[in-house]
Amino acid sequence: MIIVLLGPPGTGKGTQAKAITTRHRLPHVSTGDILRKNLADGSELGLEAKAYMEKGELVPDHLILRLIDSRLSEPDASGGCLLDGFPRTRVQAEAFDGDLSAKGLSIDHVLLLEVASEALIKRLSGRRVCETCGKSYHVDFNPPPAECHCGGAIVQRPDDTEEAIKNRLKVYQELTKPLVDYYEAKGLLRRVDGDATPQEVEKRIARALGDPV
Ligand code: AP5
Numbered sequence: 325m326i327i328v329l330l331g332p333p334g335t336g337k338g339t340q341a342k343a344i345t346t347r348h349r350l351p352h353v354s355t356g357d358i359l360r361k362n363l364a365d366g367s368e369l370g371l372e373a374k375a376y377m378e379k380g381e382l383v384p385d386h387l388i389l390r391l392i393d394s395r396l397s398e399p400d401a402s403g404g405c406l407l408d409g410f411p412r413t414r415v416q417a418e419a420f421d422g423d424l425s426a427k428g429l430s431i432d433h434v435l436l437l438e439v440a441s442e443a444l445i446k447r448l449s450g451r452r453v454c455e456t457c458g459k460s461y462h463v464d465f466n467p468p469p470a471e472c473h474c475g476g477a478i479v480q481r482p483d484d485t486e487e488a489i490k491n492r493l494k495v496y497q498e499l500t501k502p503l504v505d506y507y508e509a510k511g512l513l514r515r516v517d518g519d520a521t522p523q524e525v526e527k528r529i530a531r532a533l534g535d536p537v
Contacts, residue, residue, distance in 0.1 A: 325350060325404040326429065327533070328411070328512075330503060331437035333492040334444040334451070335518045336525060337408045338460055340437070343526045344406050347535055351400045354408040357458060358391055359383060378482050380491035382499060385415045392420070404432075412500045417507075433533060434507040437518040437525070441493060448489045452478045466522075 325348055329337045338354065345352045359377060362370030369391065373383045382388075392410055395401065411417040424430055439447075450463040456476025461468035468478045483492065507513045514532040518525050530537045 325433075326424070326431045327404075327406045328431055328434040328507075329406065329408045329437065330434055330500070330507070331518065332439070332441075332444055332496045332500075333489070334448040335437035335439045336447075336522065337437060339522050340525060340529055341406055341408050344529060344533075347530070348404075348406070348533075350404055350406045352408060353392075353395055353401065353405045353410070355388060355391065355410040355412075356408070358395060360458075378488065380483050380488035380495060382412060382495055385413055385419075388412070388416060389419050392416075393423070411503065414499075414502060414506065417503055431507075431510075431512055433514055434512045435529060435532060436504060436507075436513055436515050438515060439518040443519060444493065445489055448484050448492075449486065451481065451484055453481055455479050 327344065327348070327350070329341065329344075331337055338356075341352045341354065344350070359370065359373045363374055363377070364370070369387060372387060375381075376383045388410065396405065411420050421431075447462065447465075450465070452461045452463060452468045453459065454461075454468075454472035454474060454476040455478070457472060457474040459472055459474070460466075461478065470478075472478055482488070504513065516525065516528045516532050520528070527537050
């Protein structure tokens with residue numbers, strides 16, 4: 325099964341990914357997480373992506389398509405995956421469809437998480453993450469401990485500054501939102517209201533996927 329998680333920054337894609345991947349026994353493929361890992365490792369890809377990410381711009385399509393191609397050729401993704409943060413442009417979506425159809429595969433569901441912009445700014449500016457395991461917290465909604473359960477330091481993501489958040493939301497509107505129509509026209513889009521507690525959103529997603537709740 326191939327599921328795409330779509331939605332503006334801060335809608336809870338990363339937060340919800342764990343429950344979906346556990347239920348469907350799928351690997352969680354987050355292009356943002358892979359890029360951040362490359363950045364931390366100082367790889368060539370990480371160095372190329374750094375400036376784009378810090379400003380809240382999208383990393384160029386050709387780099388993302390190479391990254392996805394390599395990740396999806398790993399054995400754990402042979403039975404499908406949950407894609408979080410990919411595709412994010414029309415070029416990425418069309419290239420991905422082409423690759424899948426060449427393999428006789430296709431996307432099963434596209435889940436669109438919807439949350440009002442004001443709430444997104446609050447979620448992103450209050451987000452804190454573990455530098456080691458990537459676990460996400462929120463200063464008000466899910467206060468982080470002094471130190472993560474894995475022993476890692478709790479930090480703020482460099483792209484969670486006010487300026488970068490504004491830019492990320494603008495970039496979403498311009499380059500990623502058009503994918504809503506693209507997938508709706510294909511009959512794949514499932515809209516989920518993400519403005520509720522994480523537990524309630526988890527149930528809404530399960531219902532949208534036809535899973536037992
Ligand atoms: P990426 O890491 O994908 O970031 P994003 O899409 O901006 O999404 P976020 O991780 O910010 O938000 P989320 O929806 O996962 O929310 P979360 O669950 O953390 O990408 C980062 C960058 O990498 C991009 O800007 C770009 O530069 C580059 N990139 C990545 N993919 C790319 C691609 N395909 N093409 C080009 N460039 C690419 O939740 C947010 C906060 O809200 C947390 O604090 C959480 O605790 C809280 N929260 C979650 N759910 C709830 C709830 N229900 N109620 C209250 N609080 C909640």
